[in-house]
Amino acid sequence: MYKLLATFDGVLIALMVAFNGLLASHIGNEQSLMVIHFLGLIGTIILLLGTRTKIQSLSGLPVYLFIAGALGIFNVLFNNICFSALGATLTLSLNLIGQLISSMLIDHFGLLGLVVNKINQTKLIGVAIMIIGIISMIII
Amino acid sequence: MFIALALIAGSLVIICISINGQLAAKVGLIQAGIINYFIGLISSIVYIYIVSRFTLSNIFMLESDIPFYYFLGGIIGSLIMVLNNLVINKLSAVYVTILVFIGQLTTGIIIDYLKYRMISSGKIIGGILIIIGLYFYIKGDNKTTKTLPTS
Numbered sequence: 001m002y003k004l005l006a007t008f009d010g011v012l013i014a015l016m017v018a019f020n021g022l023l024a025s026h027i028g029n030e031q032s033l034m035v036i037h038f039l040g041l042i043g044t045i046i047l048l049l050g051t052r053t054k055i056q057s058l059s060g061l062p063v064y065l066f067i068a069g070a071l072g073i074f075n076v077l078f079n080n081i082c083f084s085a086l087g088a089t090l091t092l093s094l095n096l097i098g099q100l101i102s103s104m105l106i107d108h109f110g111l112l113g114l115v116v117n118k119i120n121q122t123k124l125i126g127v128a129i130m131i132i133g134i135i136s137m138i139i140i
Numbered sequence: 141m142f143i144a145l146a147l148i149a150g151s152l153v154i155i156c157i158s159i160n161g162q163l164a165a166k167v168g169l170i171q172a173g174i175i176n177y178f179i180g181l182i183s184s185i186v187y188i189y190i191v192s193r194f195t196l197s198n199i200f201m202l203e204s205d206i207p208f209y210y211f212l213g214g215i216i217g218s219l220i221m222v223l224n225n226l227v228i229n230k231l232s233a234v235y236v237t238i239l240v241f242i243g244q245l246t247t248g249i250i251i252d253y254l255k256y257r258m259i260s261s262g263k264i265i266g267g268i269l270i271i272i273g274l275y276f277y278i279k280g281d282n283k284t285t286k287t288l289p290t291s
Contacts, residue, residue, distance in 0.1 A: 008223070009243060010239065010241060010242060010245075013244050014244045019209060019212050023206075023213060034184040037184050038181055039213075043218030044170060047170050047222060061166060065159060066175065068159040068160045069177065069178065070180065071156055073184050073187060074148075075153055076180075078146065087251075088252050089245065093248075094149075095146055096150060096241055098146065101151070102151035106158075122279055122280025123280035125273075128273070129269055130269065137262050137266030
């Protein structure tokens with residue numbers, strides 16, 4: 001059941017990237033960013049009301065915890081640009097590899113306060129096979 | 141150039157997930173989502189101001205020929221946030237990462253078929269190679285509690 005949900009999660013991610021990309025190609029990259037975040041905000045407010053979650057105080061939280069939202073707009077922007085140039089499959093696959101390489105580096109050096117987890121041969125083989133996969137998506 | 145942008149988008153996801161996880165631990169998942177979208181909205185307005193000095197005419201001229209589902213992306217994003225959290229708590233990271241990617245890949249291939257009117261065998265072969273590589277990568281990763289799925 002949860003396995004099905006996880007797969008459905010992936011389906012939703014692909015649909016989101018596609019819809020956002022299509023919207024951006026119609027109303028422009030900049031404007032679409034604003035519309036997407038506005039609708040996302042409405043969506044989360046509905047979820048908040050629907051689940052009757054209690055609101056917590058924000059006082060005393062370190063400022064850096066709020067940066068993710070600002071960085072997130074570039075994630076959406078880059079995906080929108082890439083969707084029209086590369087299509088859905090390649091954009092999503094490159095996304096995944098970007099995630100894995102950066103988490104591999106973060107773990108290797110123990111950045112962001114995480115435990116050091118060195119790069120090993122098996123991980124590198126995995127990344128190499130994925131890069132071959134990307135190359136075959138581009139050239140075949 | 142676009143390839144680099146898509147890779148950077150992936151790295152940003154990891155940074156956002158790490159920070160957002162810490163925020164969600166303090167204020168709860170949904171409130172963290174609201175904060176993120178709110179800051180994202182403010183940042184987009186600042187970004188629009190910097191790059192285009194407010195030419196919002198397009199927004200207010202939303203022609204009726206834009207299908208309504210083009211606007212679903214933002215709302216789907218908030219559902220994904222909750223769904224991610226749900227499956228990560230119930231399944232191991234290995235399953236989550238691989239299953240989410242299989243869902244993305246299948247849907248991506250269908251979307252590209254609708255977009256380009258052809259199914260590329262390279263994308264299917266490449267996708268299978270990526271799943272094999274993903275399996276090796278996860279095998280080489282000795283911590284199993286990692287959270288990965290994308291925003």
